[in-house]
Amino acid sequence: FARVQRCLLGVADVHIRQRQSLAVTFASNSMSVTLPGGPVLATTFRYRQTRLWGASPVVATWQLVMAGALQAIGLALVGLAGALLVGAETNPFSLIFTFGGLCAFLVVAQYAASRPDALEGVGITALRGFNALRKKPPLTGVRQWKHIVNQMSAVRMDRRDxxxxxxxxxxxxxxxxxxLAFACYAVGAHPGFAGLAVAYAAGNAARSAIPLLPAGLGVMDAVLVPALTASGMTGA
Structure with a gap:
């Protein structure tokens, strides 16, 4: 995850050492899994550290959003692979739709980062329509939007990045x-790969749904234990 952070900041010309990125990742993860509301505090902490490294508010926010999108796509891919391999009785199209939607968002975000001029035109057109609905002057908010786009112009993210x-x-x-697999093996259990992937993805999705609980305590367990039991482990 520290490498992801470095990569996303690097395309915005905010260059940091791996040691710095790793230190912030360890600190934010420790907040996330030990404090009530930890995920929210961890995100705030990463944002402030990114600003201290020289990122503008727009770039710092963009980095957090992109990192979250990449995480969501990866988790959806793990869950989808497990569901397809296990021959899920439920229709996997909901997972496919989620994965496709996240990928579409990533493509749009990458295009916007590589073509800020196009982003400016689209935004101004949307603002004009929105202002017409609110019965405001057509150019209301255009200056602020151009300022945001100017900050985004520092981001040059191509397909390779x-x-x-x-x-x-x-x-x-x-x-x-x-x-998680090695923890199962350590107690003598041997869940199938497909069932393990589904259980892992479902547990993490449940944890993310309620960010006020440290590490999803109680919520993640309530999903993970039955899922692992269904994959071949005993309840104990």
């Missing part, structure tokens, strides 16, 4: 799922 960031994000999920 997108692929590299997504690769590190997906590797992060796979390595994390492997930790």
């Amino acid at each position: 997108t692929a590299r960031a997504f690769g590190w994000s997906l590797f992060n999920w796979i390595a994390d799922a492997a930790c």
Whole structure:
């Protein structure tokens, strides 16, 4: 995840060392899993650190949004792979739709980062329509929008950068799922790969749904335990 952070900041000309990125990742993760409302505090902490490294408010926010999108796509891909391999009785099209929607968002975001001039025109057109609905002057908010686009012009993210960031994000999920697999093996259980992937993805999705709980305590367990039991483990 530290590599993802470095990659996303690097395309905006905010260059940091791996040690710096890793330190912030460890600190934010420790907040996320130990404090009530930890995920919210961790996001705020990462934003402030990114600003201290020299990122503008727009670039700092863009980096957090893109990192979150990459994580969501990777998790959806892990869950989808598990569902297809296990021969899920439920229709996997909802997962496919979610994965496709996230990928579409990533493509649009990458295009906007590489073509800020096009983003400016689209935004001005949308503002004019919105102002017409509110019965405001047509140019209301245009200056602020141009200021945001000017900050976004520092981001030059091509397909290679997108692929590299997504690769590190997906590797992060796979390595994390492997930790769960090794924990199962350590107690003598041998769940199938497909069932393990589904259980892991479902547990993390449940954890993300309620960010006020540290590490999704209680919510993640309530999903993970039955899912692992269905994959072949005993309840104990």
